[in-house]
Amino acid sequence: MSEMMNKDTQGPSKEPNEVEIFVSKSLRFGVLLSGAVILIGLVLFLSSGEGGYPGDSYPTRLRDIFAGAFDMKPFGIILAGLVLLICTPIMRVGISALVFLKEKDWLYVGISAVVFIILVSGFFFGK
Structure with missing residues (x-):
């Protein structure tokens, strides 16, 4: 009996939905x-x-990094891998913005879009 009460008081179990699994x-x-x-x-x-x-x-x-990677230059390949690593969380923010857009959660669409624009512009124009 006490086991049933513990299950009820724990609240609903939060299982990850398809979007969270895709992002992960x-x-x-x-x-x-x-x-x-x-x-x-x-x-x-x-x-x-x-x-x-x-x-x-x-x-x-960026152009020189990827040109060096395609020419199989070791430093170019290593730097291309680092660029991919940097792009991974930026991609996550973009996916989140699209998910919020699909859910019509306009506040979070706006916030995610602004963060995405800041990240991308920092990536391309940062020194």
Whole structure:
């Protein structure tokens, strides 16, 4: 009898809905993908002994990073993995904004959209 009362007083069980599971899987996939890309770059760096760029230089612009990654330059691949890792939580905020839009929760759509715009603009225009 006391077990039944404990179950009733605990409140409703909160099971994750489909959206939360999708967001969780998206974040996990982003982290695993970026980790794999970084690992590939690290293995190439350790096997070749060089970063693929002359001297102590490395790419700093997104275009140069991805061009170096496509050219199989170890530093370019490692930096591309780091860019993917940075983009993972930004993607989560964008997905949240779309979920709130679907639910017609306009306050949170606005908040998520503003945060998303700030993150993306900081990513592209930050120094």
